[in-house]
Amino acid sequence: MIVVKVGGSAGIDLDRVCADIAALWQGGERLVLVHGGSHLTNQVAEALGHPPRFVTSVSGFTSRRTDRRTLEIFEMVYCGQVNKGIVERLQARGVNALGLSGLDGRLLEGPRKDALRIVENGRRLVLRDDYTGKVEKVNTALLNLLLDHGYLPVVSPPALSYAGEAINVDGDRAAAAIATALGARALVILSNVPGLLRSFPDESSLIRHIPKDRVEEAMAFAEGRMRMKVLGAAEAVAAGVGRVIFADGRVEGPVRRALAGEGTVVC
Amino acid sequence: MIVVKVGGSAGIDLDRVCADIAALWQGGERLVLVHGGSHLTNQVAEALGHPPRFVTSVSGFTSRRTDRRTLEIFEMVYCGQVNKGIVERLQARGVNALGLSGLDGRLLEGPRKDALRIVENGRRLVLRDDYTGKVEKVNTALLNLLLDHGYLPVVSPPALSYAGEAINVDGDRAAAAIATALGARALVILSNVPGLLRSFPDESSLIRHIPKDRVEEAMAFAEGRMRMKVLGAAEAVAAGVGRVIFADGRVEGPVRRALAGEGTVVC
Numbered sequence: 001m002i003v004v005k006v007g008g009s010a011g012i013d014l015d016r017v018c019a020d021i022a023a024l025w026q027g028g029e030r031l032v033l034v035h036g037g038s039h040l041t042n043q044v045a046e047a048l049g050h051p052p053r054f055v056t057s058v059s060g061f062t063s064r065r066t067d068r069r070t071l072e073i074f075e076m077v078y079c080g081q082v083n084k085g086i087v088e089r090l091q092a093r094g095v096n097a098l099g100l101s102g103l104d105g106r107l108l109e110g111p112r113k114d115a116l117r118i119v120e121n122g123r124r125l126v127l128r129d130d131y132t133g134k135v136e137k138v139n140t141a142l143l144n145l146l147l148d149h150g151y152l153p154v155v156s157p158p159a160l161s162y163a164g165e166a167i168n169v170d171g172d173r174a175a176a177a178i179a180t181a182l183g184a185r186a187l188v189i190l191s192n193v194p195g196l197l198r199s200f201p202d203e204s205s206l207i208r209h210i211p212k213d214r215v216e217e218a219m220a221f222a223e224g225r226m227r228m229k230v231l232g233a234a235e236a237v238a239a240g241v242g243r244v245i246f247a248d249g250r251v252e253g254p255v256r257r258a259l260a261g262e263g264t265v266v267c
Numbered sequence: 268m269i270v271v272k273v274g275g276s277a278g279i280d281l282d283r284v285c286a287d288i289a290a291l292w293q294g295g296e297r298l299v300l301v302h303g304g305s306h307l308t309n310q311v312a313e314a315l316g317h318p319p320r321f322v323t324s325v326s327g328f329t330s331r332r333t334d335r336r337t338l339e340i341f342e343m344v345y346c347g348q349v350n351k352g353i354v355e356r357l358q359a360r361g362v363n364a365l366g367l368s369g370l371d372g373r374l375l376e377g378p379r380k381d382a383l384r385i386v387e388n389g390r391r392l393v394l395r396d397d398y399t400g401k402v403e404k405v406n407t408a409l410l411n412l413l414l415d416h417g418y419l420p421v422v423s424p425p426a427l428s429y430a431g432e433a434i435n436v437d438g439d440r441a442a443a444a445i446a447t448a449l450g451a452r453a454l455v456i457l458s459n460v461p462g463l464l465r466s467f468p469d470e471s472s473l474i475r476h477i478p479k480d481r482v483e484e485a486m487a488f489a490e491g492r493m494r495m496k497v498l499g500a501a502e503a504v505a506a507g508v509g510r511v512i513f514a515d516g517r518v519e520g521p522v523r524r525a526l527a528g529e530g531t532v533v534c
Contacts, residue, residue, distance in 0.1 A: 044343075048314050072348050076311075079366075080347025081339050084425075084433065087370045092431030098372040098409075099346075103354045105365040105418050142365075145416060151372050151409075158351075164359030166351065 001030045002186045004255055005175035008036030008082065011192035012249035018086060020255045022093035025152055032143060032182065033097075034155045034175040037074075037082040038064070044081075045073050055118040055127070061227060066131045066168040071158065074168060075101070078156045086154050098151040100142075102135070102159035103166055107143070108174055110136040112161035133167035135159050135174045138181035176232035176241070185242040188258040189229055190249030195264030196221060196230065210266045212237040218266075233266045243267040268297045269453045271522055272442035275303030275349065278459035279516035285353060287522045289360035292419055299410060299449065300364075301422045301442040304341075304349040305331070311348075312340050322385040322394070328495060333398045333435040338425065341435060342368070345423045353421050365418040367409075369402070369426035370433055374410070375441055377403040379428035400434035402426050402441045405448035443499035443508070452509040455525040456496055457516030462531030463488060463497065477533045479504040485533075500533045510534040 002024075006017050025031055041064075042052045050073060053065035066074065083099040090097035102108030112133040115126050146153050157174055158166040172189060179187035198205035200223050210218045215234040222230045233244035247263030248254060257263075269291075273284050292298055308331075309319045317340060320332035333341065350366040357364035369375030379400040382393050413420050424441055425433040439456060446454040465472035467490050477485045482501040489497045500511035514530030515521060524530075 044315075047316070048311075072352075075351045076343040076347035078347070079351050080343035080345070084342045084346050084368055084370055085339075087368075088427075088431065088433050091370060091373065091427055094431075096372060097370075099368070099370070101351055101354075101366070103351055103358060103364075103366070105363055105413075106358065142416075142418075145412070146372075149409075149412060160355075160358055164355065164361075166355050 001182055001184045002188065002259070003032045003034065003175055003179040003182065003184045005034040005172055005187070005189045006036070006249055007171070007189070007191040008038040008040060009192040010039045012190065014086060014089060016252055017190060017249060017254055018089040018093065020253050022090060022095045024255060025095050030147055032153045032155060032178055033086070034171060034178060035082055035086055036171040037078040037156070040082060041074055041077040044077050045070065048073060055116070055120065058117045058119055058124065063132060063170070064168060067129055068131065071131045071166055071168065075158065075166065078158070083154060083156045090152065090154070096151050097154050098146055099154040099156065101156050102169065102174065105139055105142045106160055107139045107155065108135045108137070108157070108159035108169065108177070109162065110134045110159055110167070110169065112163065112165055112167045131165060131167050133159060133161055133169055135169050135177040138178050140181045143178070143182065170228050170232070172229045173232040173235070176236040179236050179241045180239040183240060186259060187236050187241050187244045188255055189233070189244065189246050190254050190258070191229070191246070192250055194248045195246040196226065200226070207264050210264060212267060215266060237266055268449050268451045269455065269526070270299045270301065270442055270446040270449065270451045272301040272439055272454070272456045273303070273516055274438070274456070274458040275305040275307060276459040277306045279457065281353060281356060283519055284457060284516060284521055285356035285360065287520050289357060289362045291522060292362050297414055299420050299422060299445055300353070301438060301445060302349060302353060303438040304345040304423070307349060308341055308344040311344050312337065315340060322383070322387065325384045325386055325391065330399060330437070331435060334396055335398065338398045338433055338435065342425065342433065345425070350421060350423045357419065357421070363418050364421050365413055366421040366423065368423050369436065369441065372406055372409045373427055374406045374422065375402045375424070375426035375436065375444070376429065377401045377426055377434070377436065379430065379432055379434045398432060398434050400426060400428055400436055402436050402444040405445050407448045410445070410449065437495050437499070439496045439499040440502070443503040446503050446508045447506040450507060453526060454503055454508050454511045455522055456500070456511065456513050457521050457525070458496070458513070459517055461515045462513040463493065467493070474531050477531060479534060482533060504533055
């Protein structure tokens with residue numbers, strides 16, 4: 001069982017990712033694909049006159065400001081254009097893919113943050129109309145039901161709050177929660193860099209290996225969204241996932257190259 | 268087993284539809300919900316600078332001109348905003364809804380029209396870059412698998428062509444194909460009028476009953492998109508669906524009112 005997360009940054013080659021996923025699936029690998037859509041969401045939000053905003057929490061994490069209109073645009077892009085684009089690519093390659101958001105069948109559930117504490121221009125603010133939260137529960141029965149019947153699940157945020165609201169959750173941490181819940185032997189996280197870089201954006205400074213007891217140190221090198229990825233990796237490995245591999249989603253055969261050890265391996 | 272189709276026209280009250288569906292579901296009714304999204308698709312297509320176009324086939328049916336960019340916008344609205352909006356409404360009411368497009372798990376399959384023969388300004392034209400088709404096969408095993416495990420399927424176009432491409436298909440005829448494949452006792456088609464009107468748009472001219480051997484005559488009263496609805500009803504009743512009811516999606520308790528005989532009943 002492996003879980004693959006493909007990010008939504010510019011440069012990631014979904015055709016190559018899907019071709020590789022199809023080859024693994026047809027070779028008998030049990031697999032769940034999780035995806036993002038952040039870059040396209042930014043473009044569509046701009047085009048629809050509701051430009052993206054990002055906020056920084058008091059603990060230093062950056063996240064998308066998700067008011068109700070942003071949530072709609074987020075769903076249009078993640079659950080509509082990107083999810084169905086991936087499902088179509090896999091179906092065209094003979095894989096019986098089936099797309100789900102975290103809302104569907106209560107696949108991904110968790111609490112909505114009732115107050116988001118942020119820092120803006122050095123001042124602390126509290127946002128109460130934000131639809132953001134985190135994944136605490138994964139409906140593994142649904143994923144196993146689909147896998148057992150030959151369907152490859154293609155999973156996207158948002159998740160569902162315990163009150164039944166859609167909530168924006170970080171895709172990498174959602175993938176980590178899924179990998180943990182399914183007891184995956186590997187979680188592959190593809191983005192538009194070769195892995196975790198000691199001196200971002202210098203790709204020759206790739207960190208090849210992080211032992212699981214030194215993940216906290218690696219956080220020192222992580223910038224921006226990569227911090228969330230490293231945090232997700234730490235959680236997943238601590239909870240029993242065999243390996244987490246940060247790898248390049250722009251290359252030919254990206255998943256098999258990651259499984260062969262290319263990228264940053266946390267284990 | 269009943270199939271409910273809720274249209275995507277302006278005026279339809281999705282909160283009332285979802286509250287009614289939740290009551291039926293929680294009362295033990297086996298149910299599949301199919302939805303549209305045409306009005307919102309038009310708005311989003313305008314906002315994104317790719318305004319909607321409609322074409323009329325040589326046989327007199329009007330359909331959306333679906334080039335590749337339109338298909339993407341269509342998926343954003345149908346599979347993203349509308350489908351997840353309905354799933355969220357049902358989840359908030361305690362129903363374990365699960366949204367699917369026709370692509371997912373090859374739920375709805377059929378041929379893509381390799382050439383769309385249309386009439387424009389009195390001239391005949393052939394379009395070869397249109398992603399339009401029709402539903403010939405329904406994956407009833409998938410629907411029954413989900414229903415048997417407590418999930419309410421919420422289904423949206425597009426469908427999947429036999430070559431693995433997304434294709435725009437008429438939602439009413441897709442609903443009719445699903446009702447037929449599942450042997451539903453009723454297919455309820457909700458729109459923003461009380462049913463089939465003898466003198467459109469005069470709502471007092473509602474036709475209350477159409478015997479199945481006189482559906483062809485009723486086509487004479489059908490205008491625009493209603494022609495597609497009547498055609499779908501004829502197909503479904505001929506193929507064994509108990510009743511097709513065209514009813515008002517703007518009112519309180521719209522599905523139960525339709526099942527009680529309000530609207531136009533074809534049987």
